[in-house]
Structure formats: C-alpha cells, structure tokens
Amino acid sequence: MLGSINIKDVKLKIGDWCKQKRLLFGLSQYELAQVLDMSRLTIRKLEEGKNVTLDTLLKVVNHFDMLDNVYKIIDTDISSNNINSLY
Template sequence: MYELSQEDLAKALELSRLTIRKLEEGHNATLDTLLKVINHFDMLGELYAAIDRNISDNNIISLY
C-alpha cells in the first residue's frame, strides 16, 4: 500500500490538503480531481477496464 501524508499527496497533485481530506471522507470530488489521483497511483488501466466491463455488460452504474 502507499504511505503518503495528505500534505504530500496534495503537493504532488497540486491540490489543497482539504481537498484530499474531503476525498478520503467520501465527499463529492470533481472528475478532474479523481483523474489526478487515479493517474498519480498509476491506476488508469484499471479504471478503463472497469468502465469497459460495465459498458460491455450494459450495466452502467449511476454515480448519483
């Protein structure tokens, strides 16, 4: 697993520590913020695969 402080992650992503805290707490995040985090942890491939599976299965999950 990753050992990063909120401050370190915020600095790496050019976001505020408050934004990182809210993301960790499950508050709404922008798509831009989510993509920054996913890209930082090198997980874009997993995201694309999950989207592809949902589209292939006609199982589009609502985000709301």
C-alpha cells in the same frame, strides 16, 4: 431499495481506498496534494467521502496507477451492452 449500495457508501469506500493507498506509499495528505497540485483540503474531503470533482478523483486514481483498471472496467461494460448510440 433496501440492502443496495448507495452513493454515500461508494464515496466513503473511495475515501477509504485513497487513504489506504496514501498511507501505503508513506504520504501525508499534504504530500499527496503537492504531488497532484491540489490542496490538502481536497485530499481530506476525498478521504472523508465528501464531494470532490471527477477530475480530482481521476488524478488520484492515476497517481496510484489504477487508471487503466478503471478504463478497462468501463470499456468492458460498454462493449458488453452493445447499445447503439442515439447520436
């Protein structure tokens, strides 16, 4: 798929977003990690676009008050597809 966005691109963009928000709030990686009860290495990995858990990502998103936005995007997408569950 030429010209399409891939997972690596999204992970790097999320990392850039996290770093930008962290710096905007005047936090070091260590300070953000302390607030979220995780290691500085975890924050560094996220900012570098490396593998992190969904839980880690959601904690960061929540900390920067973006969880409602993420939820609404997903909910809107689900609602617009009108797919009946198989379960």
